[in-house]
Amino acid sequence: MSNHDQLHRYLFEKFAVRGELVNLSHTYQQILANHNYPQPVQALLGELLVATSLLTATLKFAGNITVQIQGDGPLKLAVINGNNQQEMRGVARVVDEIAADSTLRQMVGNGIMVITITPEKGERYQGIVSLEGETLAESLEGYFRQSEQLPTRLFIRTGIHEGKPAASGMLLQVLPAELRHDDEFDHLVQLTATIKNEELFSLPANDVLYRLYHQEEVTLYQPQPVIFRCSCSRQRCGETLMTLPAEEVQTMLAQDGHIDMHCDYCGQHYLFDALDISALYAHGNPSAH
Ligand SMILES: [Zn+2]
Known part of the structure; x- marks a missing residue:
């Protein structure tokens, strides 16, 4: 039985903090298939995929989210689009050589991240943040500070598991309209940050939560499958x-x-x-x- 390509939601009732965990392999591999992306571009698409999956899981309505990186470097564009059904697709546009050890900054140059939320009904929302953080996760946390003001932390890991590209991640978010317990949130963040790539790629969600939070009370909900699906026709x-x-x-x-x-x-x-x-x-x- 595979525990891949599933999105899990969990809750620390005592702390009013919600969590998400996603573990992607098939979806990620299908996005990379038929493209000959340089390794750092593959990794970035994996990070964007995890981020988009985690973000769409925070939606409280039917709709989709596009997370896009644009820059003036050899990587002109990297984009992932996903909806609340966890149907994902993505593409990157490479216009010049990218070395195997390129950093995000070297690939993208002066870059921005554009997050577009399109509800099936209602107004489209767009948030733009500069890519100033060292990592994609840091820039995304900046986006949450700007837009929702809910303290949110993301943990995104990409790599190779069992010989194939793997991308996984976790999200912690303080529930809205609750009393903020900053110390407790920081404590959960510190626990979550200790997760190892291999654990996140290979362990069932239950085991990950036990490994990280065995001293806390945490409720794990039914998972939602994540799939690759293109909406073209x-x-x-x-x-x-x-x-x-x-x-x-x-x-x-x-x-x-x-x-x-x-x-x-x-x-x-x-x-x-x-x-x-x-x-x-x-x-x-x-x-x-
Ligand atoms: Zn298509």
Whole structure:
């Protein structure tokens, strides 16, 4: 039985602190598949994946979160998108050589992290933080300070487990509208920080919690599976084509006899030939002519 690719929520009732634990392998490997990313980019995507999973688990409504890193370095963009169903996808855009020992700063240059929360109903929210911390987790904690003001700590680990890329993480957050016990929160943070990569990659959630907090009372809830899923579709690609000027579509069509819409996230190709395109104009978009 695998304990991978599951998100666990837990609660310290006495301290009014909530926790999350996520352990990702298949989802992470599917995001890396079909891309030849340099090692530090793979690691960063793993960190972003863990962060996005932990963040979407804090949502109190249906929606999705995109965590994006943009910079002027050889890594132009790294992005993970996930929703409250824990369906994840992501991609990175590398424009120049990245050495195997590159730091976050060396890869990204002057970078920012953009966190976009899109509820299914309601207003989109966007938070931007500069990538000043040493690690992604530090920058994310800065984001929580800016936006929600709930004391939040993240613990993100990536590496290799049983020969395959693994990414795991934990989150601790003080519950809103509760009396703050800073000392107690710090105590839980210190305990959590002692988790070893190998323990987080391999142990069932129960064992991790016991290993870290055996002197505390902690409730562990039913896990939620995390999966790789891309929301691209033939219909969406068609809609995108219809937003382009008609001459541009005709030029693209003339080049190869078909238009190949390629999804960066999952590698899927959607081919549109002349008949498909005329059908799109006929049915797809009433404003087109
Ligand atoms: Zn796709």
